[in-house]
Amino acid sequence: MAKRKLRYGMIGGGPGAFIGAVHRAAIRLNDEAELVAGCFSNIKEERDQALEELQIDAARNYETYEEMAEKEGAREDKLDWVDIVTPNRFHYPAAKLFLEKGINVVCEKPLVFTVEEGEDLKRIAKENGCLFCVTYTYTGHVMTREARQLVRDGVIGDIRMVMGEYPQDWLLDSLDTITEDNKPWRADPALSGRSAVGADLGTHIENWVDYVTGLKIDELCCNLDALSEGAVLDNNLEALIRFKGGATGMYWTSQVAIGFDNALKIRILGSKGTIEFVQEENNYLRVSLRGKPPMIYSRGCGYLTDEAKKYVRVPCGHPEGLTEAFANIYKDFCRALHDKLDGKQVNEDDYGYPTIQMGIDGVNFFNKCVDSSEAGGTWVKMD
């Protein structure tokens, strides 16, 4: 029998917010859940507009997430999960409230500001038997899953080097318009935390590498810079990485790199081969085996691993994109939710979606980057 449609609420993601809309679209793509409640904005006009656009029950269109947690937590037909897509500083308090009501959480990255906050949420989630997914988008791509499986199958041997980069240039236009009176939350340390580029983009590299290879960073050495006139927060990060076990790597991410849209590119180099993933070409993977011509794997083709094939939606050559990546994460998460509803024992590591531990690792990563950079670029241990 078909599973019942799941119910979710959303905090943040009001009119004009980019990422909230993508989450909702991804969930609709799967058609496994419906939006039934929300606290979309702290501005009345935006809440009204959201109500009209999203067509939820007016009584469940909340002014504050505290009220929402209170009322939704008290319902019999409780939310199956809440989506937190607010500016970063609300992640912790909002997640905490909903977890305490026993509501599962999906939260955008970076999870929180500090490792302590992250550990706190992890504990509360565990105490309340809640699932917790952190939406590191790029783990959702079919070819990320293929890369992960190829690594697990030993296709590229022992990993020796990891080269990760994630340049963008969109911030330049924003910087032009920042004034003391008009400062977006991403330009305000109080609202966005100790690091901008490290938290926003750097965590994607750190997570993708961990997700695909299982490698844990042992120590890092980092340069952070706030480039361009008007910049107050770091927007360029360069780091040397030493992983536990001996592999090394380099991570670069930037928000002021002209000519780069959203150019996440990660190369995993092993003793037997190399895998290259380029987010902007997410339907492909370049796989090179020693002594053989490099191959271009294409999403949807018959030679993919069974693990990757599970997530293929349209045939090869018909591009999937960002929305499908999000949708795949939600597909994993909803499978775990249904298992939980069915009373099964759920080990979140087994479902494919990024866990709260990955969220915490990301927070640890960008904090250590800041520590290193503030100390003049010294090596800093991750623990």
Place this chain on the structure above:
Amino acid sequence: MAKRKLRYGMIGGGPGAFIGAVHRAAIRLNDEAELVAGCFSNIKEERDQALEELQIDAARNYETYEEMAEKEGAREDKLDWVDIVTPNRFHYPAAKLFLEKGINVVCEKPLVFTVEEGEDLKRIAKENGCLFCVTYTYTGHVMTREARQLVRDGVIGDIRMVMGEYPQDWLLDSLDTITEDNKPWRADPALSGRSAVGADLGTHIENWVDYVTGLKIDELCCNLDALSEGAVLDNNLEALIRFKGGATGMYWTSQVAIGFDNALKIRILGSKGTIEFVQEENNYLRVSLRGKPPMIYSRGCGYLTDEAKKYVRVPCGHPEGLTEAFANIYKDFCRALHDKLDGKQVNEDDYGYPTIQMGIDGVNFFNKCVDSSEAGGTWVKMD
């Protein structure tokens, strides 16, 4: 105020059918309409499964499209449109019935088998005041819209040559498994019409070129072949094209071209510049102006035309794909539907979605290709 959600039904698209599922996903992505009725299959088990999966009212899950047209046509809360995503031979009779009930139609390509059928539908649609969209997917890509606007703005001058190609290789595996008893509809002339590759793929080239440039084919000279053991229908098309007004071109499409997934690629060469669109890299457009370095336009960037920007969903560098292309066509179509509901005069050419005339042109195209090929590759006039 937010528009009311539109209601649509679907014919075809049962369990396992690729394209019906994509249509539904695209419509969900837009969140402007909901599926309320259907005739998904002529197999009871598949209809039952569809009911469960798609969660429509059991009473509106029909055994035949004739019954569906009859009953849905009689409702007060009539369907806003019906989606026809069946094997090709049902397009004509199904569309006819619904149009006669005054229900707007969205139909997959190739529209029908003959130009006469197409003209017939066009007439009936007009008589019943119905809108009619033919889902030539690739017209929906943002960069198709950009290309169209650049051509209209005269950026590449007068068009001189058009090079269109659309190779795939998926059919090879199917051919291996075809037997007299196990023949998919695409391998059966009675079910799929006079041409397979011309109708399925060739029409996409013909349409994209027409859509973007407005060029009409004057005459063509075509080789059609059924390559590979077991092939009964043409699967390779090569044609010389002469357009009205003097431009020329070459179209190639194949279903047995090893190493090509879904490689639609069209180059429009003009007196001032050239535009290249590659479907598998649908987020980009290569634009070359005389005497200048070629440029890579990226979907979502600030320099796009306003016309293209209307359809951008996620920022540049965050890939959109096939589903968004379909969704953009539905976005256009739903806009026209609302205008019609609002009592406005609707000129279908103004909305951006591919019209029934384009559907007829495609049917004309592939029939003329067959005519030419059957005559040994002679030049055949389009009219």
Place this chain on the structure above:
Amino acid sequence: MAKRKLRYGMIGGGPGAFIGAVHRAAIRLNDEAELVAGCFSNIKEERDQALEELQIDAARNYETYEEMAEKEGAREDKLDWVDIVTPNRFHYPAAKLFLEKGINVVCEKPLVFTVEEGEDLKRIAKENGCLFCVTYTYTGHVMTREARQLVRDGVIGDIRMVMGEYPQDWLLDSLDTITEDNKPWRADPALSGRSAVGADLGTHIENWVDYVTGLKIDELCCNLDALSEGAVLDNNLEALIRFKGGATGMYWTSQVAIGFDNALKIRILGSKGTIEFVQEENNYLRVSLRGKPPMIYSRGCGYLTDEAKKYVRVPCGHPEGLTEAFANIYKDFCRALHDKLDGKQVNEDDYGYPTIQMGIDGVNFFNKCVDSSEAGGTWVKMD
């Protein structure tokens, strides 16, 4: 023991002539022969300049090629070969004179204006025991040799389709400056023959396909156009091809295709795989086998065939280019020359350089293209 240095002369290739200089550079690259005589120009100043630059004996710097043939033919230390790199119309008379003196010939393409002239030269060469090489440059690339060997080894199975294209845009600037009084030889039918683009570029496609696959054209259907204001000779060619044995293909070449430098690209599609060669990326070959991810072969790597490896000069990843392609042809030709000098039986088909028969085939090709186009685009048999 090292072979003695061979001696060659050159007709054409004076100051400012592009292709003569490339020939000389390629020969120097091999270091197997030296330039000892020439008739570089019909303009005294240019001859004087050539003498100074090329540092040959003043007595062997001739005013006319007739005089050169006469005097060089009479020497004991005869030229090992003469290089003919003049405008096309001199190819025939010049080659004839030298062959009659028993001097081997290397001639640029297109070989001559008519098949009859070509057959005539072939007969004279045979009668005089002369070798004859036609410098279809692109046969010289290592990856052309690799493609040829892969086809011969059956790697891609039986060939079904051939897609060849060769667009350029350089002519546009020339067209701007053409006047009645200032007309380059390429714009003058009397000097360049019945076809410009067909002879200059089309023959490269025809030859490369023949060279790599051995396929012979059975019949073709062609559109030739003189596009752009000021054009007097054809500059755009589009043709459908039917090969003997059943394979088909499409050839496009243009001199007015904005955004294309020298974009020869040929795809050979077989029953087991596909090979793609792009001249501008001459160090690579894309090879796709059925059901497997496409592979990027890189010149110089260990997995190449032995046949291709013979021509590798620098390690993989260190680009070779146009000059090496020419040099490889000369390497083959000089090997044949030495064998001839050593008294061995020389079968020119065995050495790898393009033969006079290939030159004749090219002449046949472009003449048949003109025949077809002049007849309104009818199918024309090659014989």
Place this chain on the structure above:
Amino acid sequence: MAKRKLRYGMIGGGPGAFIGAVHRAAIRLNDEAELVAGCFSNIKEERDQALEELQIDAARNYETYEEMAEKEGAREDKLDWVDIVTPNRFHYPAAKLFLEKGINVVCEKPLVFTVEEGEDLKRIAKENGCLFCVTYTYTGHVMTREARQLVRDGVIGDIRMVMGEYPQDWLLDSLDTITEDNKPWRADPALSGRSAVGADLGTHIENWVDYVTGLKIDELCCNLDALSEGAVLDNNLEALIRFKGGATGMYWTSQVAIGFDNALKIRILGSKGTIEFVQEENNYLRVSLRGKPPMIYSRGCGYLTDEAKKYVRVPCGHPEGLTEAFANIYKDFCRALHDKLDGKQVNEDDYGYPTIQMGIDGVNFFNKCVDSSEAGGTWVKMD
């Protein structure tokens, strides 16, 4: 009047040596100089073979470079320069001897083992009025010259970040065959110096960046690793760079990076734009200006700077490669030599070839990389 042919000798570059043959080929390509003397090998058979192949005077085919310096230095028709293409450890003593004889030097990189040796050579060269070129190949590419001029013209504004990488994988096969008794000089610290990958490849990045941008490294932090079984010398280098003036960067180079042939890639990111150079696609440059679509510059096209155009040999779309890069350096060097012969004041910085100072900077670079790595990856100042 044409300049007289220059005379050069070569040390190293015997049979089988890759780089010596490339130097000679490049010089022949230019046709401005001839090889007249050499000390090609310390093995008699190889010297004999070289004599036969290179056809120099037997009396000038020396057993030792000491003898060669002595005798050649005493001739009236002295060498115009000597080419040093031996294993690294001979660079210093050989260059020293020839400089002391007043013979100009062209030397492969890495120049020497220590900065002190480099400074010593620089002083001796100055004292003897000798020119000194260090053949950093990649400075010779036309598109390197274009990049340099674009930076000088301010096209990309102030430089903020530099991302340089140079992965190869060829060493893996060598490592398989290394034994105690069979150790190539590159695997022997005594013969190749303190660093393998840093000296061989890292210096190319350091030099290209300096050459194109003029940026000088202030300090660096480096990880060096000897990866793969059997490795005795470093083969993977990862470094953070801080330039004088505030720009930063990351350099990665490897000899064990599977799937990479010779993949030097450098991106220069400025306040107004970004330039990307990829050695394996040396005929192109990717240039992105803020707010505009990225452009693909093609070598030979009309829009290039005049400075780059000076070095174009064949038209755009006809690839040049490694040999032309070397040849361009020799073209610059020979121009300086002729100016010196003509009694002009020669400022080596003005000619375009890489100077001895650049050689010293490279030596400083790799030594500082080793210093940093040996100290556990600390920041090390360049001075």
